[in-house]
Amino acid sequence: MRAYARLFAEVLRANVAAVMEYRIPFLVQVFGMMLNNAAFLIFWAVLIRHTGSIRGWRFGDVLYLWALGPSAFGLAHVVFGNARQLGLLIVQGDLDVYLLQPKDPLFHALISRTVPSAWGDLVYGFMLLPFITHDPVRIGLFALFTVTGALVFVGFFSLVQSLAFWLGNITGLANTMTELLLNFTLYPETVFPQPMRWVFYTLIPAGFLAFLPIHVLRTLDWKWLPVIAAVALGLLMASTAVFRAGLRRYESGNALGGRV
Amino acid sequence: MVFLCQFVLSMTAFWVEENAAFLWIHQKLTLVLGTFLPLEFFPATWRPWLELTPYGWLCYPPARLAAAYDPNQALRLLSGQTAWVLALSLASSLVFSAGSQRTAVQGG
Numbered sequence: 198m199r200a201y202a203r204l205f206a207e208v209l210r211a212n213v214a215a216v217m218e219y220r221i222p223f224l225v226q227v228f229g230m231m232l233n234n235a236a237f238l239i240f241w242a243v244l245i246r247h248t249g250s251i252r253g254w255r256f257g258d259v260l261y262l263w264a265l266g267p268s269a270f271g272l273a274h275v276v277f278g279n280a281r282q283l284g285l286l287i288v289q290g291d292l293d294v295y296l297l298q299p300k301d302p303l304f305h306a307l308i309s310r311t312v313p314s315a316w317g318d319l320v321y322g323f324m325l326l327p328f329i330t331h332d333p334v335r336i337g338l339f340a341l342f343t344v345t346g347a348l349v350f351v352g353f354f355s356l357v358q359s360l361a362f363w364l365g366n367i368t369g370l371a372n373t374m375t376e377l378l379l380n381f382t383l384y385p386e387t388v389f390p391q392p393m394r395w396v397f398y399t400l401i402p403a404g405f406l407a408f409l410p411i412h413v414l415r416t417l418d419w420k421w422l423p424v425i426a427a428v429a430l431g432l433l434m435a436s437t438a439v440f441r442a443g444l445r446r447y448e449s450g451n452a453l454g455g456r457v
Numbered sequence: 458m459v460f461l462c463q464f465v466l467s468m469t470a471f472w473v474e475e476n477a478a479f480l481w482i483h484q485k486l487t488l489v490l491g492t493f494l495p496l497e498f499f500p501a502t503w504r505p506w507l508e509l510t511p512y513g514w515l516c517y518p519p520a521r522l523a524a525a526y527d528p529n530q531a532l533r534l535l536s537g538q539t540a541w542v543l544a545l546s547l548a549s550s551l552v553f554s555a556g557s558q559r560t561a562v563q564g565g
Contacts, residue, residue, distance in 0.1 A: 222475030229478020236485035243498050314478070 204300055205308060209276065212311035223313045230317030231324070234267050237383070252387035259385065260329045261411045265339065266382045268322020269346025269406060274315030277307040277351045281375060283358035287443070288366050290450020303440045307351065319343075335414055342410035345429040349406045352432030353378060355440060362443025374401075382407045402432065458511055458538060459487075461545035468549070471556030491517030511541050 216223045241263070245256045273280060286292055286306060295302040295309075326339060357374045361367050381403035386394065397404035405428040413421050466483055469476045490496070490512035496504060507513035518534045 219474060222473065225473060225475055225478050229481060233478070233481040233485050236482065236489050240489045240493050243494055247498055313475075 201300065201304065204305070208305075208308045209311070212278070212309075216311060216313050216316075223316075226314040227317035227320065230314040231321045234263065234318065234321050238263060251385055254385035254387060257329060258411065258415065260325055261414055262383055262385065262407055264322040264325035264329060265342055265346060265407055265410060265414075266322075266379070267318040268339075268343045270350055270379065270382075271315045271318030271320070271322065272343055272347035273350035273354075274312040275319055276311070276347065278310035278312045278315070279307050280351045280354040281358065281371065282310065283307070283355055283440075284361035284367050284371050287359070287361040287447065290448055292444075292447060293449050296447075301437075302444070303355065303437055307355065330414075334417070338410075338414055342414070342425070345425050346406045346410065348429035348433050349402050350378070352429065352436045353402055355436035356432070359436060359440040359443050362440075362446045377401050378403055378406070402428065405429065458515055458541055458545065461542065461549055462511055465545060465549050465552055468552045468556050471552075471559050486512055487515060491515060495521070508537070511545070514538050514541055 238260075241259045242256060245251065245259065251259075279286070283306065292302060292306065295305045298305060322343065323339075326336060330336065330339075354371075354375065357371050358367070360370070364370070378401050381389075381397060381401055386397065386404070386408040389397075394404075397408060405425055409421050409425055412418060413425070462483060463480065466479045467476065469479055490499075490507060490510075496507060496513065496517045499507065504513075514534065514537045518530070518537075522530055522534060
C-alpha cells in the first residue's frame with residue numbers, strides 16, 4: 198500500500214511537471230475551462246429568474262450541482278487522466294509498458310496522465326463553494342463528495358473503456374456513455390420524469406455522483422453517506438475485476454515504449 | 458457568421474500554443490445566448506450589449522423570425538447579420554495577415 202502511495206505521489210509530481218513545462222497553454226486551458234463552466238451559470242441564473250425554482254431546485258441548489266459535478270470530474274481527470282483513454286490503450290496494444298512493471302497495470306495506466314483543463318474544473322467547483330455555504334461541515338462534506346464523485350467517474354469510465362477488450366474500438370459508445378453521465382449529473386434530478394430516475398442509480402450512476410450527495414449536503418441526512426462511499430468503492434472494484442478479466446484477451450501492439 | 462467566428466478564434470493559434478479554450482467558451486456562449494434561452498429572457502439592460510456581439514444575431518433572431526414572421530424584423534436581421542459578416546471578414550483577414558507574418562516555415 199505504501200509503495201502504491203509513493204508511486205502515486207511520484208507520478209502525480211511528474212505529471213504536474215510535464216504540464217507546467219508549457220505554462221501558458223496550461224493556464225489558458227485552466228482559466229478557459231473555468232469561464233466555459235461559468236457560461237452555464239448564466240443560463241441557470243436567467244432561467245430561474247423567470248421560473249422562480251425548477252421543481253424545488255433553486256439557484257443555490259443548482260450551484261451545488263455545478264460545483265460538485267465539475268470538481269469531481271476535474272479531480273478524476275487530474276489524478277486518473279487516462280481513464281477515458283483506456284479503451285484506446287487496449288485496442289492499440291499500448292498496455293505493454295504497464296504490464297511489464299511490478300504495480301497493478303490498471304492503476305498505473307490510469308494515473309500516468311493528467312488533463313490540463315481538468316485542473317480548471319477542479320478549482321472552479323471549490324471557487325463556487327463560498328457562494329453556496331460557509332458551514333465548515335458542509336465544506337468538509339463537499340470535499341469528501343468530490344473524492345467519491347471522482348471515484349464514481351473513474352470507476353464508470355474504466356468499466357466502459359475496459360469493454361474494448363471484447364468489443365474492439367468502442368470510442369463512439371464510450372463517448373456516448375460519458376456524455377450521458379456528465380449531462381445527467383449537471384441537471385436537477387427532478388426535471389427528469391419519475392419512471393426514468395432508476396437509471397441514475399443503476400446504469401448511469403449520476404445519482405451517487407451528484408443527486409444523493411447534494412441531498413446530504415442540503416439536509417445533512419447522514420444515513421446516505423456510507424451508501425455513497427460503498428457505491429464509489431464498489432464501482433471501482435467492479436471496473437478492476439472487468440479490466441482483469443479482459444486482460445486475458447489482450448494482444449500487444451509490439452510497440453516499443455518506456456517509463457522513466 | 459459561425460464559420461467566421463470560429464475562423465478568427467482558430468487563428469489565435471498563431472500566438473498561443475493551445476487555443477481550444479477560446480473555442481469552448483465561444484460554443485458555450487452561442488448555446489446560452491440565444492439557443493438555450495430566448496434573448497427576451499435576459500434583463501432589458503443586457504439586450505443592447507448582446508446586440509453588440511455576434512451572439513445577439515446568430516441563433517435566436519432567425520428562429521424567432523421563422524416562428525413569427527415580421528418583414529421589419531427580417532430586414533433588421535438581414536442588415537445586422539450582413540454588418541457582422543463584413544466586420545468578421547475584415548477581422549479574419551487582418552488576423553490572418555498579422556498571424557502569417559509570425560509563421561516560420563521549416564520546409565518539408
